[in-house]
Amino acid sequence: MTTRRAFLRRGGDAALLLAAAGVVSACGKGGEAPASATVGGTITMMNYPDWMGKDEVAKFRAAFPGTDVKQVSGLTSGAAQALTQIRQNSKSYDMTLAGGATAGQIQAAGLTAKFDPAQVPLLSGIPEFYRKSFPHGVPVDIGKVGFGYRKDLIDERPRSWADLWQLAATHPGKVTVLKYADDVISIALLLTGQPAGADDEKSLAKAVDALRELKGNIRAFLPTDFSKDLITGDAVAAVSYDYDIATAQSKNADIVWVAPTEGMPGYVDGWLPLADSENLATVYAFMNHHLTPEVYGDFINTTGSAYLLPSAEPFINDSIKNNASLRLDTGNASAVQFADYNGPEGARRRADAFERVIGV
């Protein structure tokens, strides 16, 4: 008897073979060389640390003997670091992960190869909403910035960014905020009634004022371990990513996720092929492999992020599938404003605005 899981696995394998065939023919040398000669060798991917399925690379090596994926850590300090790292290693990097805004800038800077969706047949399994939100490559996960609070430590039941500002004032030194310039500026813009992506001086000045007020009351801007203090109770609320709060909830059941009523900054992460790669066939094969339901399920279970591929649901842990903080209703996604790249001047003004907050 064929179970749904086995059926999906077999379907995934078949899709993988189809993808390999597609890659071979797309290279124009399909008739001249066998698939193994086209898809092979080691590709290098810039990635968040540990942002990969536990067995994902091993399974790719098994599916395509002679291939390997070397991951290099990056993308932890924003677009400037990411672009510089790619440019300095353009001859050796084949692909990268990037959020929408960073991906847009990498593309505008001419560092990406033109993405050909036809080379990734399994891409069709990703709903159109996400494909449109990330046109630069293969969308792999989404996230949004909200906050979590400890219902056992405070009487308030915050629902908005304004409530969070109030909470920080009434519980000084007990609220933490992630330290990622663009997201922090975005939440302050939403608080002050402006679009999360605004980059004009007037809007940013209001955001800076709001953040300076918040800074006086918070415990810390945290570059890592955003929810650690929330779990221990040293903080009563933490501004963080949905996947991070979801993980924190699994460690402390008293943590409540809040999707603020003013809206949330969001991002779609995706994989991009890079311009100077000499092994795009393997890059595309790996992208397609990633979208195999079982492999994608492994990726989501490892990272704990929100998933985009409905066919992978049988392989995704219930704790992730049933977590309210990770859900996004694509039919009513206006509450989440996805980051996009609006040009160098705007990005600079936003970076300068955050510096005016933390530098005083």
Next chain:
Amino acid sequence: MTQGLRRPADRWRRLLLVPSLTFTTLFFIAPLTLLVALSFGTVDLLSYRTYLGWHPSNYLRALDPLYLQSILRSLAMSLSSTLACLIIGFPVALTLSRLSGKRQRVLLAAVIVPLWTGFVVRTYAVVEMLADHGPLADVLGVLGLAPDGLSLLHTPAAVVIGMVYAYLPLMVLPLFVALERIDPSQLLAASDLGAGPWSRLRRVEIPLAAPGILAGCLLVSIPMLGEYVVPTVLGGGKTLMYGNVIAYQFQEVGDYPLGSALAVMMTTLVTVGLVVGRQVSARAGRTS
């Protein structure tokens, strides 16, 4: 004939300089030159490519009150941390210098051993120590001094504590060397002339240890001025020192020219401070 014999030996001696000269040129002079050159350059904020040129505007931007304020903050925190290192380190060094044999070796090892651990690891150890409900809070709680736990982490005080902890051995070691070099007969003479322990310390030992005090203060205050790790880990992103401001330009904004101009300004400030300090101490030495 004698000259002829000396020449090859001189040549060999000069050859011995090659490794150190090469190293200094590659890893000190060249990066510093690049830093100065970049500080007059421009950046394309789309691709983050940097172009060399002549644009003093980076220095005008570096004079923004935001950056000047962070210099003043760094100076204040560096000076207070150096002073704390001196106050804590001097008695330690004095005790060490008065011991001998195995006891001295064991205590000296206790000062040095923390340096074997990575700087970042040591800084994170302080995080655990200063945590709201960490060991320090527990001890203070038992003593009734902090019944509701500590609120020290992510404050300027935490940054100062972290810097003192991290740099203390660098203060103790030169102090110890200076104090140990004092001829015991001078201390004996001071006692014979009626000086008590306090008077002997104040009028004999501290003045004789002055070069060690100066060396220790320089060794800890200069790296503290540009400190990046401690304020990042312990300051909670709210207490930015000049090193963090420079790092922000390089890592987040991608403006290498402005970051370089800020770094050159700090280097110049420290160099001028050192030259002035040296002249003042030389003048003081001549008058005494």
